[in-house]
Amino acid sequence: MEVCPLLPAQCNQAAQVTATATEGWSSAALEETLAHGTGQVFGLWEDEALLGVAVFQLVLEEASLEGITLLPDCRGKGLGKLFLARCLEQLKSGGAETCFLEVRSQNQPAIALYEGMGFLKMGMRKNFYRNPPDHALTYRLDF
Numbered sequence: 001m002e003v004c005p006l007l008p009a010q011c012n013q014a015a016q017v018t019a020t021a022t023e024g025w026s027s028a029a030l031e032e033t034l035a036h037g038t039g040q041v042f043g044l045w046e047d048e049a050l051l052g053v054a055v056f057q058l059v060l061e062e063a064s065l066e067g068i069t070l071l072p073d074c075r076g077k078g079l080g081k082l083f084l085a086r087c088l089e090q091l092k093s094g095g096a097e098t099c100f101l102e103v104r105s106q107n108q109p110a111i112a113l114y115e116g117m118g119f120l121k122m123g124m125r126k127n128f129y130r131n132p133p134d135h136a137l138t139y140r141l142d143f
């Protein structure tokens with residue numbers, strides 16, 4: 001398993017991975033994120049196969065996780081934890097001191113992942129999400 005920054009030529013493949021989540025990213029949106037100086041996108045690779053994609057923004061010392069998706073067959077096996085830990089290490093090397101995120105209040109696997117990695121709950125944004133409607137829980141991790 002390898003975690004590497006995503007290359008523009010890999011955005012199509014990455015979009016297919018994110019399409020398996022509730023909120024996917026189009027290839028164009030991923031390319032735009034990469035082109036923007038603050039966008040940081042990582043891929044989890046096993047040989048040639050892209051198993052996961054994580055999208056962050058990094059502004060000065062503040063990172064924010066915009067989304068993390070594994071292919072459905074790869075979920076629930078500890079890979080999310082490994083992937084997110086490696087992404088955070090790379091962000092830390094790039095100067096990040098803190099990571100913020102928002103998560104759907106009904107997304108138990110994601111909440112378990114974040115809390116298991118030490119993210120602390122800060123609050124809730126009511127009715128933040130649509131399709132389906134849900135509240136957002138906000139979390140923070142200081143490195």
Ligand SMILES: CC(C)(COP(=O)(O)OP(=O)(O)OC[C@H]1O[C@@H](n2cnc3c(N)ncnc32)[C@H](O)[C@@H]1OP(=O)(O)O)[C@@H](O)C(=O)NCCC(=O)NCCS
Pocket residue numbers: 020021022066067068069070071074075076077078079080081082103107108109110112113116
């Ligand atoms: C969220 C996601 C990245 C987590 O990755 P994962 O590989 O499935 O999670 P892991 O196997 O590494 O498990 C991490 C923790 O979550 C828990 N967990 C995993 N699946 C779970 C489930 N279905 N219900 C409850 N807890 C679960 C694990 O027990 C583990 O907790 P622990 O460290 O206390 O043992 C993955 O499930 C996914 O891609 N989901 C769809 C997209 C998504 O919802 N992304 C998050 C919002 S952007």
